[in-house]
């Protein structure tokens with residue numbers, strides 16, 4: 126695998142057992158994603174975006190084919206190894222934020238650092254930094270139920286970025302947000318992508334997100350039907 | 365790390381945690397409370413038996429078998445010299461046992477007639493009352509249950525008939541000089557107490573005894589002439605057997621209470637895993653291994669129990685102390701049912717009870733927290749994230 130590729134997928138097939146047989150959610154997927162990309166998996170509902178994202182994140186395993194993420198062959202690695210990979214080098218952003226309800230913003234963002242055994246002084250510094258990036262410094266002590274949807278998702282972004290992972294996987298991060306909040310969040314992520322060279326992979330069918338993407342991988346019925354590079358994303362105009 | 369997270373989760377959940385903790389604490393309280401009552405009952409029964417009957421132990425005439433009334437006819441003799449010395453020094457006293465019948469109000473009731481040294485102070489029976497002048501009648505002391513049963517009151521007279529040493533029947537008039545309240549049914553039901561000297565005369569067994577009860581902390585005599593030394597353990601063995609027979613009941617009680625406490629814990633654990641499955645998926649996505657998530661939930665369950673224990677001690681402690689000091693009044697008199705029971709039951713809360721209850725319950729709680737949590741290890745992160753449980 127070339128040093129520049131953060132994700133390398135060859136001949137991936139993913140089947141789910143349904144009833145007596147199988148449902149093929151992904152087939153013949155060949156894909157390379159390089160460090161620093163800002164890529165989206167785009168397609169209609171049921172096309173396999175989430176499934177592919179979960180496989181890249183090691184949350185689900187391929188039925189066939191090779192999946193190499195950050196230099197680790199996910200098909201042959203153990204649960205624990207994949208968990209460690211996620212813990213150290215990946216961040217996740219979900220449609221429904223998935224914040225821990227009894228934790229404050231600070232504690233939610235701190236969690237990946239605790240799992241990575243970062244000492245508490247360092248943790249404080251990194252959390253404050255991450256929260257500043259997403260502009261939530263004044264909400265550090267709030268619990269998720271006191272936050273707006275946009276603020277929740279910004280907290281989730283801070284949590285995904287706080288340990289400076291190489292790859293962030295975001296599944297429909299704007300689906301629960303209004304236009305204004307969606308744009309704000311995308312801008313934050315573009316910024317993080319440029320400043321920290323963090324790679325982003327989105328799964329989405331939101332036009333607003335697509336406007337920011339520099340590469341769009343079109344999925345249909347579990348297959349890649351089109352892979353387009355976008356030279357000048359429209360985001361400049363929308364800013 | 366897990367500890368801090370578990371702590372944060374519990375404190376963060378606020379009211380829900382405290383409600384859970386409270387319910388568990390109530391079960392703990394009940395377990396300790398009832399166990400304490402059981403222990404109190406047993407130790408009270410033992411103590412009463414020692415106090416009113418057994419003292420430091422006894423020497424039995426070789427033919428004496430308390431369970432066989434026919435043995436009484438032959439079970440009498442003059443105690444060996446060393447034992448007589450003990451008696452002289454008031455370290456022991458004689459009891460002469462025989463079968464007799466009494467005839468209160470025309471009824472015939474077979475009894476065990478025990479002659480006892482009225483000056484003794486080794487066991488806690490009001491034997492001094494037997495020193496009362498009775499106009500030549502036989503002074504009789506009996507327990508209140510026996511008095512109830514025979515419908516006799518102090519001052520009532522009735523005929524007593526017995527078989528003397530020459531195997532001839534004799535009869536004389538007895539008078540109730542005292543009715544004692546005692547919790548020990550063995551000195552009450554079916555027994556009448558008369559002065560030793562009088563019994564020896566009536567039975568024509570001068571200086572003789574059936575057994576000698578001695579005070580606590582008396583060393584055994586060398587020359588016992590076949591009189592059988594019975595230590596406290598031996599004399600308490602039916603008591604112990606009764607307690608042992610009761611053991612299954614105590615265990616069932618304990619098991620029911622524990623099952624109640626356990627069900628609460630198990631239930632809340634399952635609920636919590638169900639409710640928090642998305643959180644579980646998130647933790648896995650963030651990179652927590654399954655075993656750590658299992659550990660986290662188990663720990664939360666365990667700490668829940670720990671809080672409950674602390675709550676039990678804080679809220680229940682004063683109650684335990686109060687009852688251990690002042691006792692619990694019992695509404696029914698159990699003496700007639702053949703039970704040795706206090707009118708006010710003093711529960712016994714030993715350190716051992718607390719420690720064993722705590723250890724045992726902690727173990728059960730950990731298992732009960734672990735079992736449901738184990739399901740987490742089988743969850744697929746993707747399913748958990750979607751809020752599905754297999």
Ligand SMILES: Nc1ncnc2c1ncn2[C@@H]1O[C@H](COP(=O)(O)OP(=O)(O)OP(=O)(O)O)[C@@H](O)[C@H]1O
Pocket residue numbers: 141142143148150168169170171172173174175176177328330
């Ligand atoms: N665990 C599963 N068991 C069975 N079928 C599944 C499972 N997960 C996904 N599928 C199926 O695989 C297909 C792709 O699902 P996926 O969630 O990846 O779609 P998606 O592109 O993310 O759609 P959406 O835009 O609605 O989120 C769907 O038809 C779905 O029903």
Ligand SMILES: [Mg+2]
Pocket residue numbers: 174175176296328
């Ligand atoms: Mg999806």
